[in-house]
Amino acid sequence: MHPLVLSYLYMGLIKAIAFDVDGTLVDSDQTHFDAFNAVLSRHNLPAIDWGTYVSKGLISYDDTRFFSEITGWQGLREIYLEGLVKEKESEMKTRMETNPPKIYPYVAGLVQCLGQRKIPMFLATGSEREEVQQYFRGHPRLMRHLSIMATASDKLPSKPDPALFNKGLERLNAALQRNISPDEVVGIEDTAKGILALRNAGMHAIGVLNTTDNAQTLYAGGACAVVSTISRSFISRVLGVQDQAGMQPKALQQELRRLKCFVPQVA
16 A cells, blocks of 8 residues: 555544444454355355355345345345345344454554544444444443444445445534534445445545455545555554655645545645
């Protein structure tokens, strides 16, 4: 990643951080994938392979949108949809109780450092609110910083629609009694549709390669930077070292534009 891409955080141009959850903060994509296939199997429907799950963007959908797509493909009636979703939620609950997904390394460090810097954060995810709370059970410090969220429980359109990110920012502003604008937010996502949702919301986007090894799919979605995962190096670039080039705001803005990043206007 270019060393200047995150420098606008140092300059106060970014006022908030948005996080996707599954595949970004928590290693839970496989759990969702297995739960979906378990439900499909019980209904004698063909399993979805991982390649299709990722390449077709199903990985970005909430349960309702996923089964809506499957319904269309398999010719099922709409009356089955609600039952399928409830089965999936029950399957996820069982799987998380027996083998809870793990939070990725360095996520706790990043969130705690951002909290210490008083940089507000919110979540925007296709998982149910109860599932998110289950992910972070036993991590009260993380939940304290990540308590503001928009989830599938809000019954909003799935990514790449910007609704989840818009709702998350709306709730953040209400909680803080502030007026942070979308172009003052940078989001971290692991899928092309998630990246596109951020861009559709008018926010900046950084991709992480936890789900795919193809950085170009995230750049194609609109990411201005892609990293392999949230790491110690990532944290240091966000929080630790001042702009190495010593660039002034306008010069930095020009460099970021050259890198095809959307950046706030600098007076």
